Amino acid sequence: MSAPAVAAAGVWKYFGDYPALCDVRFDLDAGECLALLGRNGAGKTTLLRILGGLSGASKGEVRIDGGEVRASGTRARIGWLGHSIGLYDELTARENLRTFGALYGVPPATVTDWLERVSLAHVADSPVREYSRGMRQRLAVARAFLHGPRLLLLDEPFTSLDDKAIALLQSLLAAARTEGATIILSTHQLREAMELASKVALLDRGKLVHFGERTSEMVGDPGYLYRTYGSAA
């Protein structure tokens, strides 16, 4: 039997004495999409950072495809899209993607392909600081997908995206799932999340109070989950 795509086993994270995550456990198989829900401060970003190897767990363990999360081979399979765009304002779109592509061994031709896919080929040689917010977001999406990641970690990816960028991101995520990629996204935008998710998790003050399949009730009434699972409501 193959290892789960993502396995969190008793993950705790303390900031000083404050437990930001308390004994979080779940397994996720390849090709699944997990919507990570919870109020501000529930621990969504902290959990995503630990899953992405940006932060270490105080206790417990995270494994990606059975491997250590900080192993170079594991990180090569992860695509990260955080709150910020993760791009250099003074560099052009092409230079940004080439820089990150070089870290993943992505050839320059792939960079050109992605610039076309996110409709930025015509401004590829302009500095990112001259881009509109929507263009910057589209470039950030291209950056996260550039190396064909097998695990996508997205922290509130729909926040402040325009309609065009939301549609682009949704189509890319759907295509990635079709190709077997695993997706974990934290969001407050329940409707968009429910459209994509196969599983739903709810964090409340660091505790995983719900983890399970997305149900028809959740799709019809995105607030259902918050109302059903107590204090997070």
Place this chain on the structure above:
Amino acid sequence: MTTLRHAAAIARKDLRSEFRTKESINSTLSFSVVILLLFSFAFDPSPDMIVEFGGGLLWMVFAFAGALIVNRSFARELPNDCIDVLVSSPASGASLFLGKAVAAFVLLFGIECICLPVFGIFYNITWWRSLGGLMGVLALGTWALACAGTFFSALTMNLRLRELMLPMLLYPMLIPALLSAMMLTNTLLTGQPIPSDFTVWLRILIGFNIMFTTLSLYLAETILVR
């Protein structure tokens, strides 16, 4: 090999960013030239005096200029949370550190190569008589500055008072390297080769570089993943 490839990509990116914004280059170069100019007017030194304190003056200027450059090393990654993307990439902490240290070295060494002729003009000194030795000492001293500076830049990256904390941590640690570089530079400015009783300073400088480079490469991952 992969570490070196990743380090080269980081160094290229840092140098490209710096040459585009010129944030560190402009401030460092103007600071260095002004200090050299002011001291030449303040002291009006004789050639004998210059040989005695020239190395100290040069390394004081380079140490302050170096702090300005390394301060930007990891601070450059903070806007738009670029550091998160770098840390989540396959590049190891050691390769990120190495790339940034190399970029800081290139920038600082370039500034020093511009400062040397300025120093020669203002202080009327023939500084190129032991050019090979002088360049070697400059390279060793600059690597000490770049390596230790980049290490502390990573350590203080998330501090609110990082511009204040970095020099406070860096300068005491740099004393052995700066002292060695200064003593060796003083000798080389006379045009003489390094005498045998001065090789101890060379050994200290090389030892400092080996120790700090090894320690930084080993600890970089721990510092960057919090």
